[in-house]
Amino acid sequence: MMGGSPMKDKIRVLVAKVGLDGHDRGAKVIACALRDAGMEVIYTGLHQTPDAVVEAALQEDVDVVGLSILSGAHMTLFPRVLQLMQDRGMHDVLLTGGGIIPEDDNAQLTRLGVGKLFGPGAHTTAIADYIREEIGRRRASKATA
Numbered sequence: 001m002m003g004g005s006p007m008k009d010k011i012r013v014l015v016a017k018v019g020l021d022g023h024d025r026g027a028k029v030i031a032c033a034l035r036d037a038g039m040e041v042i043y044t045g046l047h048q049t050p051d052a053v054v055e056a057a058l059q060e061d062v063d064v065v066g067l068s069i070l071s072g073a074h075m076t077l078f079p080r081v082l083q084l085m086q087d088r089g090m091h092d093v094l095l096t097g098g099g100i101i102p103e104d105d106n107a108q109l110t111r112l113g114v115g116k117l118f119g120p121g122a123h124t125t126a127i128a129d130y131i132r133e134e135i136g137r138r139r140a141s142k143a144t145a
Helices: 025-036 050-060 074-087 103-112 124-144
Strands: 012-017 040-043 064-069 094-099
Touching: 012 025, 012 050, 025 040, 025 064, 025 124, 050 064, 050 074, 064 074, 074 094, 074 103, 094 124
Parallel strands: 012 040, 012 064, 064 094
Antiparallel strands: none
């Protein structure tokens, strides 16, 4: 079932670095923290295209796509990934992420349908808790639909 089955116990997360941004320490820290929090994590590595990220998310049947963007291209890359996800029928997959994202841009991305975004210094437990709560909510609403 695309985007995660309500029968799955573990949350599957794809962590991706999209575009030319070569700073991946934060993404690796998040990937390790989410794994330590009991989630299955797939890390795509650097310099991924939006198409490659969405294809990997489909192939891995993930619940969450988490983008790490420090290049300033967040207003291009998040909407592009979101559109590709919608085009592929991944309506129940959470798109979240982090980076250096101004509040106004964050609000605009939220209006488009991007989940909560985390900036530098965000606690990894807060990120894991958000993902658990959001996926729990999505699985519960899907189970009652």
